[in-house]
Amino acid sequence: MSTFQPLLLLNVDILVDIFDHIILPDELATEEEIPRAVNEDGTIPGALTALASTQICSGLRQTLINTPLFWGKVINLDFLADKEELREEIFLRTRSVPLCVQGHEHLQVQDQKMKNKSLPITLQDNWYRIQTLDIEVTSDKMATLILELSNQLSPLLERFRVQSSGHIGASWGAAFKSSNNLAPSLSTYDCGLYTLDVTAPWLCQLRTFRFHAHVRARNMLSSEVFRALSQMVALEELFLDCNTLKKTLSSLPEGQRIALPKLNRFQTLGDSWDCLVLFELLEIPSTCSPGVTITNPDYNLRQCLPSLISHFSRFAIPPATSCLPTHLQIDFSVYGFRLRAQNVPLDDPFPHFPTYDYPSTFISIRPETSSSLPDIADFMPMLALEKLAYGVKTLNLDLYGKFASRDNNHMDPFFQALENLVHLNITRTAFEYVVQLPFPLFPNLEKLTLEENTTFTNSPELISKFKELRTQFALRQVAIISTYEL
Secondary structure (H helix, E strand, O other), X not given: OOOOOOOOOOOXXXXXXXXXXXXXXOOOOOHHHHHHHOOOOOOOOXXXXXXXXXXXXXXXXXXXXXXXXXXXXXXXXXXXXXXXXXXXXXXXXXXEEOEOOOOOOOHHHHHHHOOOOHHHHHHHHHHHHOOEEEEEEOOHHHHHHHHHHHOOOOOOOOEEEEEEOOOOOOOOHHHOEOOOOOOOOOOEEEXXXXXXXXXXXXXXXXXXXXXXXXXXXXXHOOOHHHHHHOOOOOOOEEEEEHHHOHHHHHHOOOOOOEEOOOOOEEEEEXXXXXXXXXXXXXXXXXXXXXXEEEEOOOOOHHHHHHHXXXXXXXXXXXXXXXXXXXXXXXXXXXXXXXXEEEOOOOOOOOOOOOOOOOOOXXXXXXXXXXXXXXXXXXXXXXXXXXXXXXXXXXXXXXXXXXXXXXXXXXXXXXXXXXXXXOEEEEOHHHHHHHOOOOOOOOOOOOEEEEOOOOOOOOOHHHHHHHHHHHHHHHHOOOEEEOOOOO
C-alpha cells in the first residue's frame, strides 16, 4: 500500500474521531504516538505515515464503520469499494455511495485502476438501491457511465449531485439529459452537466435544486431551466448561476413570473443586471433568506444596487426592529464587498469570499480582477447599514483599501448605531479605522477580538491609540483578545 499520498481523503474531524477510537497492538505503537498523526491546530501533516496507514487498516472494520462522522461524507473510497464486506456495510448504513473521484495528477491511474473494478461495479450493481449519489466526474468515460445510469429507474434515489472538474469534453453534453424515470423519490437535484426535461414527473417533488454549469456547457442551456422551475411547486432551496443563464434571461418574455411559494433559501451569482432580472422574475416568499454574489461588477452596478437592496428589504433584513439580525459580517476590500446578516452565530470570523453555499442573507460583490472594480465606496450610502445596526450583538468586520481610510466616512452612521454590540471581531486595518472614530465606541461591548498576528510595531500613532483604547476598555471591563502585546 502506497504511503506517499493519503490513504483516505477524510474530513479532519473524521480522522480525529478515528484516532480517538483506534486501539493499537503493542508492537505497532504506543498510545503517546497516536496524536502525532494530527497537528495541534487540527490540520493533517501531509501524507499518512506507513505506521498510521497500518493502524487505520488494522482497525478499519471496527473503527470507520462505528464513527458517526464517517457516514454520509464525500470521501475517496475508491480502494475500499473493492472490499465487498465494507462496501456492503456502507450501503446497509446509508444507502449511499460516498465516492469522490478527484486528483488531476492521478487521473489516468485512477481511470485505469477503476476501469474494471470499484466504481463502475459499485454503481452498476447497486444503482437500484442507492439513496444518495454525490460524485465528481473527471473524464468522458465517467460521464458516459453516469449518463447511462441516470437513464435507468432508481426507485430509492433521493439526492442526485454530479459535478464536473472541467476536464471533460463538451461533445456529449448536449444529449446529457435526465430521464423521466430517474427517481420517483428524488428531492435534491444538483447537476451542472444536465439540461432538464421539463416533463419529468419528479420536478414537482423537488425540494432542492442547484444549477451552475461549467463554462464549456453554457452554450447548451436554454429556457428549459425556467420552464422546469415553473413545475417545482415544492421547492425549498434554489441556487442559480446567472452567468450560465445569461442568454436565457435576455430572451424571456417581459412580465413572465415564476411563483415558488415554499422557497426559504435562494442564492444567485452573476452580473448585477442579471441578478436583478432574476429577482424580478421569481415570486419569492418574504420569509426566504436570499443571497446575491455579484461577480465582475461593471458600471451597471450603480443602477442595479439600489433595486437589489430594495428587494432585500423584503426578506431577512427588514426595517422592523424585532426582526433585525443579531450577527453581522461585513468585508470591504479592494476586491469588493460582502454583507452577511443572520440570527444565528457566524461560523468563521474572517473567511474568504463566499462561493455558492452560505446559509444566510448576504450581498457580495466580488470582481474577477481588481482592475474591473468601479468605485464601490460610492455605493456605501445606498446600503444604509445603520438600519441593520441596532440589533447587532456580534460583528465581524474587515476593511481594506479606500474603505479603511478616514477620508471615506460613510461607515460612521453605522458605527454610531451599534448600541447593543457585545462582541467585535476585527482585522488590523478595520481596527485602524475604528480607533479614529470621533465618538465613544460601543457602550455595551464586552469583548474585542483582534485578528491573529495583528501588530502595530511600525505605527507609533496606532500604538498610542491602542494603549488609550485598552485603558478605556479596562475601566469598562471589556476584554481585549489579541496576540499583540505592548
